[in-house]
Amino acid sequence: MFGKTTRLGVILVTSVAGPFLWYNRPLVEDLLAKVKRSPKQDISSGMLLEVPLPSEAQAAADEGSGNRPVPLLPTITGPASDDLFTLFRFDVSPRWVTERWSRVSTIRAEPGWEGLRVPLVTGTKVDDLAGSLTYYFDSQHQVRRITFHGVTGDERKLVAFVSRVYDMRPDADLRLEEQTSDLQ
Secondary structure, X not given: XXXXXXXXXXXXXXXXXXXXXXXXXXXXXXXXXXXXHOOOOOHHHOOOOOOOOOOHHHHHHHXXXXXXXXXXXXXXXXXXXXXXXXXXXXXXXXXXXXXXXXXXXEEEOOOOOEEEEXXXXXXXXXXXXXXXXXXXXXXXXXEEEEEEEEEEOOOHHXXXXXXXXXXXXXXXXXXXXXHHHHHO
């Protein structure tokens, strides 16, 4: 009855949609309730079921009752800045970090230190950064280390920044290893 391609498509859709729907039951129940409440239209005439969006009053009522809608695509926000000095700062506090990013992960590091990891995307230009920043705080809430794990298409902006502001220089041993690996 069905071809191999159709069966493969059904299996793929089921394997993705099944777990999503299983773990988002309030969303599924809300959608089913809306479909039942919406006026049914004749599908044979080309008209589709109309599912109304919840009004602001309904959304406020849901929020007050603890039934908040589950967002389909989570938003990750952070400081909208391509100025590296606003991001790679040692004069910030844990509160500064949590007020600027919507997603913050706590990381345990060295004894007495706590890391706050945040997502970082500075833009879409070739020299922009994408990855994560981790601010490591000591017991007095002072930044002791900042790590960036990520990528950039052109590292010159980042290298110039850390060289100028923090007087960082390439490690001679690292350069020797890179040259040796290039020869092999």
